[in-house]
Amino acid sequence: MRITVIGTGYVGLVAGACFADSGNDVICVDTDRMKTEALKRGEIPIYEPGLDQLVRRGLKEGRLRFTTSAAEAVPASDIIFMAVGTPMATGGEPDLTALKSACEDVARAMNGYKVIVNKSTVPIGAHKTVAEWIRALTSHEFDVVANPEFLKEGSALEDFLKPDRVIIGTDKQDVYVQMSELYSPFVRQGNPVIWTDAVSAEITKYACNAFLATRISFMNELAGLCEAVGGDIEEVRRGMSSDDRIGPHFLYAGLGYGGSCFPKDVRALLSTAKGIGAPMEIVTAAEAANARQKQRFISQITGHFGADLSRKTFAVWGLSFKPNTDDVRESPAIAVIQELLKAGASIRAYDPVAVANARTVLGEGPKYCSGSYHALEGSDAVLICTDWNEFRNPDLVRVKRTLKTPVIFDGRNLFHPAQMKELGFKYFSFGR
Numbered sequence: 001m002r003i004t005v006i007g008t009g010y011v012g013l014v015a016g017a018c019f020a021d022s023g024n025d026v027i028c029v030d031t032d033r034m035k036t037e038a039l040k041r042g043e044i045p046i047y048e049p050g051l052d053q054l055v056r057r058g059l060k061e062g063r064l065r066f067t068t069s070a071a072e073a074v075p076a077s078d079i080i081f082m083a084v085g086t087p088m089a090t091g092g093e094p095d096l097t098a099l100k101s102a103c104e105d106v107a108r109a110m111n112g113y114k115v116i117v118n119k120s121t122v123p124i125g126a127h128k129t130v131a132e133w134i135r136a137l138t139s140h141e142f143d144v145v146a147n148p149e150f151l152k153e154g155s156a157l158e159d160f161l162k163p164d165r166v167i168i169g170t171d172k173q174d175v176y177v178q179m180s181e182l183y184s185p186f187v188r189q190g191n192p193v194i195w196t197d198a199v200s201a202e203i204t205k206y207a208c209n210a211f212l213a214t215r216i217s218f219m220n221e222l223a224g225l226c227e228a229v230g231g232d233i234e235e236v237r238r239g240m241s242s243d244d245r246i247g248p249h250f251l252y253a254g255l256g257y258g259g260s261c262f263p264k265d266v267r268a269l270l271s272t273a274k275g276i277g278a279p280m281e282i283v284t285a286a287e288a289a290n291a292r293q294k295q296r297f298i299s300q301i302t303g304h305f306g307a308d309l310s311r312k313t314f315a316v317w318g319l320s321f322k323p324n325t326d327d328v329r330e331s332p333a334i335a336v337i338q339e340l341l342k343a344g345a346s347i348r349a350y351d352p353v354a355v356a357n358a359r360t361v362l363g364e365g366p367k368y369c370s371g372s373y374h375a376l377e378g379s380d381a382v383l384i385c386t387d388w389n390e391f392r393n394p395d396l397v398r399v400k401r402t403l404k405t406p407v408i409f410d411g412r413n414l415f416h417p418a419q420m421k422e423l424g425f426k427y428f429s430f431g432r
């Protein structure tokens with residue numbers, strides 16, 4: 001099939017590369033010139049395991065192309081994927097400026113019937129808004145499909161190539177058939193392609209993220225209970241997760257959720273719910289619990305060192321919102337560092353891949369270190385903010401020797417409290 005993907009971020013670039021790899025002709029459009037030029041040379045602007053090989057293969061075989069011009073791409077395509085960012089606006093609702101502009105570019109470039117696919121996460125009912133924007137600028141026929149994306153940064157390729165399910169929101173059978181053919185190479189193991197109406201597809205995306213965010217917040221509140229009554233949240237989690245009805249995912253207590261999706265999608269859902277007068281009190285509580293969790297972490301630090309942190313230095317391990325990505329959007333690590341800098345502390349930060357992105361948010365506030373042990377030098381404590389694999393099994397004797405004082409604030413519950421005590425650490429974690 002002939003496909004255009006508008007937006008080459010974490011979603012668009014992965015979708016474009018995967019569709020090209022399954023034999024389609026794909027043109028990716030992005031308004032960012034530098035990014036597009038880099039992609040043409042096979043340079044990948046984001047960190048996503050395996051993506052570089054896939055993009056380079058697509059380029060080499062001529063099935064994947066990059067341009068800044070929708071006018072060049074759209075006439076040569078039958079299906080147009082919208083994968084631009086929909087960040088949070090000030091009121092909590094998604095900012096659709098990029099989507100509107102992309103729709104207008106597409107509409108102006110249309111030369112016949114097109115299937116327009118909303119892969120961006122959009123407010124409920126946005127398939128109609130998109131249709132109105134396009135209709136205003138073209139007399140060509142088109143259909144708009146709601147096809148939410150569920151990939152996770154860090155395992156985006158695996159998720160896209162073997163999705164748990166594909167959701168296709170359209171009331172047209174022929175459009176559904178065309179879309180399911182496009183996805184058929186990815187669901188050969190029998191994972192469902194779910195044909196639904198566009199509104200239900202849009203709601204499903206928000207429902208999944210809000211539900212997963214709620215699981216995380218539930219565990220974090222439960223961790224507070226464990227602390228108060230002397231339980232161990234890790235034991236509780238093991239007991240819960242072995243229940244088939246509950247399962248193991250998103251049950252980890254820690255610093256809370258972050259990233260480019262959960263916080264914004266939770267707020268978008270709440271904003272929609274408020275607008276139509278349909279209460280979503282569970283989701284409201286999940287969001288509040290998530291905000292509290294970062295404060296609890298800060299309280300652990302000030303509880304130990306006192307409110308005045310002006311002569312304290314902290315090593316921070318991990319800046320991305322989760323491992324295996326360089327994305328720092330709404331990363332708990334960033335929020336924690338900002339609080340500590342405000343309290344006068346010095347920060348020695350380390351992340352395997354996210355330093356460049358962190359620098360764009362935090363500037364030169366922290367000192368960025370070349371390795372995890374380098375960050376420990378001269379530090380009063382280490383704060384573990386992201387559960388990168390390399391932090392799971394460090395040389396704890398070396399950690400103790402390098403830190404000024406042997407104090408660990410573990411925002412990801414990576415270690416066993418008893419072992420830490422034995423090694424002579426003052427060890428803080430959640431719910432143990």
Ligand code: NAD
Nearest residue numbers: 007008009010011030031032084085086098102120121149
């Ligand atoms: P991103 O910010 O990484 O990328 C967006 C890209 O769109 C950028 O490269 C930007 O330059 C480009 N762009 C902006 N306006 C444009 C225009 N008018 N024409 C062409 N390109 C334009 O965003 P992302 O993380 O890939 O997310 C895209 C959408 O997918 C969002 O709605 C997001 O909520 C959703 N989503 C994201 C993830 C994720 O893990 N990142 C997962 C599922 C869904």
